[in-house]
Protein backbone atom coordinates (compact mmCIF):
# COMPACT_ATOMS: atom_id res chain seq x y z
CA UNK A 570 0.00 0.00 0.00
CA UNK A 571 1.24 3.44 -0.87
CA UNK A 572 2.18 5.85 1.90
CA UNK A 573 2.43 8.91 -0.37
CA UNK A 574 0.04 10.89 -2.54
CA UNK A 575 1.35 12.56 -5.70
CA UNK A 576 -0.33 15.34 -7.67
CA UNK A 577 1.36 16.02 -11.00
CA UNK A 578 0.89 19.33 -12.81
CA UNK A 579 2.36 20.01 -16.25
CA UNK A 580 2.96 23.12 -18.29
CA UNK A 581 2.50 23.38 -22.03
CA UNK A 582 6.13 24.47 -22.57
CA UNK A 583 9.27 22.46 -21.82
CA UNK A 584 11.00 23.26 -18.54
CA UNK A 585 12.34 22.00 -15.25
CA UNK A 586 11.19 18.93 -13.40
CA UNK A 587 10.36 20.10 -9.85
CA UNK A 588 9.36 18.15 -6.74
CA UNK A 589 7.59 19.88 -3.83
CA UNK A 590 7.24 17.88 -0.63
CA UNK A 591 5.06 18.35 2.46
CA UNK A 592 4.32 16.03 5.37
CA UNK A 593 7.78 14.44 5.51
CA UNK A 594 7.20 14.98 9.23
CA UNK A 595 3.56 14.02 9.78
CA UNK A 596 2.88 16.47 12.62
CA UNK A 597 3.95 19.52 10.58
CA UNK A 598 0.52 19.59 9.03
CA UNK A 599 0.59 23.19 7.86
CA UNK A 600 2.60 22.28 4.76
CA UNK A 601 -0.08 19.79 3.73
CA UNK A 602 -2.84 22.38 4.32
CA UNK A 603 -0.89 25.00 2.38
CA UNK A 604 -0.38 22.73 -0.64
CA UNK A 605 -4.03 21.61 -0.66
CA UNK A 606 -5.05 25.26 -0.75
CA UNK A 607 -2.52 26.39 -3.35
CA UNK A 608 -2.40 23.52 -5.87
CA UNK A 609 -5.88 23.91 -7.42
CA UNK A 610 -5.13 27.54 -8.38
CA UNK A 611 -1.59 27.00 -9.64
CA UNK A 612 -1.04 27.35 -13.35
CA UNK A 613 2.18 25.58 -14.27
CA UNK A 614 3.48 27.12 -17.51
CA UNK A 615 6.78 25.26 -18.08
CA UNK A 616 7.98 21.77 -17.24
CA UNK A 617 6.44 19.58 -14.60
CA UNK A 618 5.82 19.83 -10.85
CA UNK A 619 5.14 16.77 -8.70
CA UNK A 620 3.56 17.73 -5.39
CA UNK A 621 4.15 14.88 -2.97
CA UNK A 622 2.29 14.40 0.32
CA UNK A 623 4.80 12.21 2.14
CA UNK A 624 4.18 9.82 5.03
CA UNK A 625 0.36 9.74 4.90
CA UNK A 626 0.23 7.39 7.91
CA UNK A 627 2.19 9.80 10.11
CA UNK A 628 0.01 12.68 8.87
CA UNK A 629 -3.11 10.68 9.80
CA UNK A 630 -1.70 9.95 13.25
CA UNK A 631 -0.39 13.54 13.62
CA UNK A 632 3.01 12.13 14.57
CA UNK A 633 6.50 13.19 13.45
CA UNK A 634 7.01 9.62 12.20
CA UNK A 635 5.66 6.11 12.80
CA UNK A 636 8.82 3.96 12.94
CA UNK A 637 11.80 6.09 11.87
CA UNK A 638 12.46 9.73 10.99
CA UNK A 639 11.62 9.80 7.26
CA UNK A 640 13.98 12.74 6.79
CA UNK A 641 16.92 10.45 7.67
CA UNK A 642 15.93 7.70 5.18
CA UNK A 643 17.02 9.19 1.86
CA UNK A 644 20.05 7.17 0.80
CA UNK A 645 21.03 5.40 -2.42
CA UNK A 646 21.63 2.37 -0.19
CA UNK A 647 19.64 2.57 3.02
CA UNK A 648 21.26 1.35 6.26
CA UNK A 649 19.89 -2.07 7.33
CA UNK A 650 18.04 -0.66 10.37
CA UNK A 651 15.94 1.54 8.05
CA UNK A 652 15.15 -0.77 5.14
CA UNK A 653 12.07 -2.53 6.54
CA UNK A 654 10.58 0.39 8.47
CA UNK A 655 7.49 2.17 7.14
CA UNK A 656 9.57 5.28 6.55
CA UNK A 657 12.35 3.34 4.81
CA UNK A 658 9.77 2.02 2.36
CA UNK A 659 8.19 5.47 2.04
CA UNK A 660 11.54 7.03 1.12
CA UNK A 661 11.89 4.41 -1.62
CA UNK A 662 8.48 5.47 -2.97
CA UNK A 663 9.66 9.09 -3.13
CA UNK A 664 13.21 8.53 -4.41
CA UNK A 665 12.27 7.81 -8.07
CA UNK A 666 10.62 11.26 -8.21
CA UNK A 667 13.78 12.87 -6.77
CA UNK A 668 15.95 10.94 -9.22
CA UNK A 669 14.15 12.45 -12.19
CA UNK A 670 13.80 15.93 -10.65
CA UNK A 671 16.05 18.91 -11.34
CA UNK A 672 14.94 20.83 -8.26
CA UNK A 673 13.29 20.07 -4.93
CA UNK A 674 11.59 22.12 -2.22
CA UNK A 675 10.72 20.36 1.06
CA UNK A 676 8.33 22.26 3.35
CA UNK A 677 8.73 21.85 7.13
CA UNK A 678 7.59 23.62 10.29
CA UNK A 679 8.18 23.30 14.00
CA UNK A 680 5.93 22.31 16.90
CA UNK A 681 7.76 24.75 19.14
CA UNK A 682 5.96 28.15 19.39
CA UNK A 683 9.36 29.86 19.94
CA UNK A 684 10.90 28.44 16.78
CA UNK A 685 12.82 30.57 14.30
CA UNK A 686 12.26 30.23 10.53
CA UNK A 687 15.20 29.39 8.29
CA UNK A 688 16.38 27.70 5.10
CA UNK A 689 18.58 24.58 4.82
CA UNK A 690 20.56 23.99 1.61
CA UNK A 691 24.02 23.71 0.08
CA UNK A 692 25.87 26.39 -1.94
CA UNK A 693 24.67 25.02 -5.30
CA UNK A 694 21.15 26.00 -4.14
CA UNK A 695 22.00 29.52 -2.87
CA UNK A 696 20.61 31.02 -6.07
CA UNK A 697 17.22 29.67 -4.96
CA UNK A 698 17.68 30.34 -1.23
CA UNK A 699 18.33 33.98 -2.17
CA UNK A 700 14.81 34.56 -3.41
CA UNK A 701 12.99 32.89 -0.51
CA UNK A 702 11.30 35.09 2.14
CA UNK A 703 13.68 34.05 4.93
CA UNK A 704 16.32 36.06 6.80
CA UNK A 705 18.40 33.03 7.79
CA UNK A 706 19.98 30.53 5.42
CA UNK A 707 21.91 27.64 6.95
CA UNK A 708 24.20 25.29 5.09
CA UNK A 709 26.64 22.39 5.52
CA UNK A 710 24.17 20.14 7.39
CA UNK A 711 24.90 17.01 5.36
CA UNK A 712 28.02 15.86 7.18
CA UNK A 713 26.17 16.09 10.52
CA UNK A 714 22.65 14.99 9.58
CA UNK A 715 22.71 12.84 6.43
CA UNK A 716 19.67 11.13 4.93
CA UNK A 717 17.39 14.14 4.47
CA UNK A 718 15.59 14.92 1.21
CA UNK A 719 17.95 17.84 0.51
CA UNK A 720 20.94 15.59 1.33
CA UNK A 721 19.72 13.19 -1.36
CA UNK A 722 19.45 16.00 -3.95
CA UNK A 723 22.87 17.35 -2.92
CA UNK A 724 24.45 13.93 -3.60
CA UNK A 725 23.44 14.46 -7.22
CA UNK A 726 24.58 18.10 -7.23
CA UNK A 727 21.01 19.26 -7.82
CA UNK A 728 19.06 22.06 -6.17
CA UNK A 729 17.53 20.78 -2.93
CA UNK A 730 16.05 23.12 -0.35
CA UNK A 731 14.38 22.47 2.97
CA UNK A 732 12.44 25.36 4.49
CA UNK A 733 11.67 25.49 8.21
CA UNK A 734 8.74 27.90 8.13
CA UNK A 735 8.28 28.53 11.87
CA UNK A 736 5.62 27.35 14.33
CA UNK A 737 3.23 24.98 12.59
CA UNK A 738 0.09 26.58 14.10
CA UNK A 739 1.11 30.15 13.27
CA UNK A 740 -0.76 31.71 10.32
CA UNK A 741 2.43 33.61 9.45
CA UNK A 742 4.25 30.31 8.90
CA UNK A 743 1.64 29.28 6.38
CA UNK A 744 1.90 32.61 4.53
CA UNK A 745 5.70 32.37 4.57
CA UNK A 746 5.55 28.83 3.19
CA UNK A 747 3.18 29.90 0.45
CA UNK A 748 5.34 32.87 -0.59
CA UNK A 749 8.42 30.63 -0.57
CA UNK A 750 6.70 28.09 -2.81
CA UNK A 751 5.61 30.77 -5.28
CA UNK A 752 9.06 32.40 -5.43
CA UNK A 753 10.67 28.99 -5.86
CA UNK A 754 8.37 28.07 -8.75
CA UNK A 755 8.91 31.50 -10.40
CA UNK A 756 12.70 31.05 -10.15
CA UNK A 757 12.48 27.54 -11.64
CA UNK A 758 10.43 28.96 -14.52
CA UNK A 759 7.49 26.71 -13.62
CA UNK A 760 5.08 29.62 -13.14
CA UNK A 761 4.98 33.27 -14.15
CA UNK A 762 4.95 36.02 -11.56
CA UNK A 763 6.96 38.40 -9.39
CA UNK A 764 8.95 37.57 -6.27
CA UNK A 765 7.30 38.63 -3.03
CA UNK A 766 8.68 39.12 0.46
CA UNK A 767 12.40 39.14 -0.36
CA UNK A 768 14.61 39.61 2.71
CA UNK A 769 18.11 40.70 3.55
CA UNK A 770 19.74 37.40 4.42
CA UNK A 771 22.43 36.08 6.74
CA UNK A 772 24.17 32.80 5.92
CA UNK A 773 25.14 30.35 8.64
CA UNK A 774 27.50 27.43 8.14
CA UNK A 775 26.86 24.45 10.44
CA UNK A 776 30.26 23.59 11.92
CA UNK A 777 29.54 21.16 14.75
CA UNK A 778 26.96 18.80 16.20
CA UNK A 779 27.31 17.88 19.87
CA UNK A 780 26.37 14.31 20.77
CA UNK A 781 26.30 13.33 24.45
CA UNK A 782 28.31 10.54 26.08
CA UNK A 783 26.30 10.70 29.32
CA UNK A 784 23.02 12.31 30.37
CA UNK A 785 23.12 15.87 28.95
CA UNK A 786 21.58 18.78 30.85
CA UNK A 787 21.61 22.26 29.34
CA UNK A 788 22.89 25.02 31.62
CA UNK A 789 20.00 27.34 30.65
CA UNK A 790 17.63 28.02 27.74
CA UNK A 791 19.32 29.30 24.59
CA UNK A 792 17.70 31.15 21.68
CA UNK A 793 18.06 29.43 18.31
CA UNK A 794 20.63 31.26 16.17
CA UNK A 795 21.63 33.20 19.27
CA UNK A 796 25.20 34.52 19.09
CA UNK A 797 27.67 33.87 21.91
CA UNK A 798 29.69 36.93 22.89
CA UNK A 799 32.06 34.92 25.06
CA UNK A 800 33.15 31.35 25.62
CA UNK A 801 29.95 30.02 27.19
CA UNK A 802 28.92 27.04 29.29
CA UNK A 803 26.25 25.21 27.30
CA UNK A 804 25.56 22.30 29.61
CA UNK A 805 26.77 19.24 31.47
CA UNK A 806 27.54 15.90 29.81
CA UNK A 807 27.49 13.80 32.99
CA UNK A 808 30.02 15.71 35.15
CA UNK A 809 31.81 17.26 32.19
CA UNK A 810 31.22 20.92 31.37
CA UNK A 811 30.50 21.55 27.68
CA UNK A 812 31.42 24.96 26.24
CA UNK A 813 30.99 26.76 22.94
CA UNK A 814 33.17 29.60 21.69
CA UNK A 815 32.85 33.35 21.26
CA UNK A 816 31.24 34.09 17.90
CA UNK A 817 29.43 30.75 17.72
CA UNK A 818 25.70 30.60 17.05
CA UNK A 819 23.73 27.86 18.82
CA UNK A 820 20.80 25.86 17.53
CA UNK A 821 18.37 23.44 19.19
CA UNK A 822 20.04 23.05 22.60
CA UNK A 823 18.13 20.35 24.47
CA UNK A 824 18.43 17.97 27.44
CA UNK A 825 18.84 14.32 26.61
CA UNK A 826 18.96 10.98 28.46
CA UNK A 827 19.62 9.04 25.24
CA UNK A 828 23.35 8.65 24.78
CA UNK A 829 24.67 9.75 21.39
CA UNK A 830 21.69 12.04 20.92
CA UNK A 831 21.88 15.34 18.99
CA UNK A 832 22.08 17.81 21.92
CA UNK A 833 22.89 21.00 20.01
CA UNK A 834 24.36 22.37 16.79
CA UNK A 835 26.96 25.09 16.36
CA UNK A 836 26.96 27.49 13.40
CA UNK A 837 29.22 30.28 12.16
CA UNK A 838 28.13 33.29 10.15
CA UNK A 839 29.66 32.54 6.76
CA UNK A 840 28.66 32.48 3.13
CA UNK A 841 30.37 31.43 -0.06
CA UNK A 842 28.45 34.09 -1.96
CA UNK A 843 30.52 36.99 -0.76
CA UNK A 844 34.03 35.64 -1.19
CA UNK A 845 35.66 39.02 -0.86
CA UNK A 846 34.33 39.77 2.59
CA UNK A 847 35.20 36.23 3.68
CA UNK A 848 38.80 36.77 2.61
CA UNK A 849 38.82 40.07 4.43
CA UNK A 850 37.60 38.33 7.58
CA UNK A 851 40.36 35.78 7.26
CA UNK A 852 42.98 38.49 6.89
CA UNK A 853 41.66 40.27 9.95
CA UNK A 854 41.88 37.04 11.90
CA UNK A 855 45.53 36.52 11.02
Ligand SMILES: [Zn+2]
Nearest residue numbers: 594597677678
Ligand atom coordinates in the same frame (compact mmCIF):
# COMPACT_ATOMS: atom_id res chain seq x y z
ZN1 LIG B 1 10.21 18.70 9.85
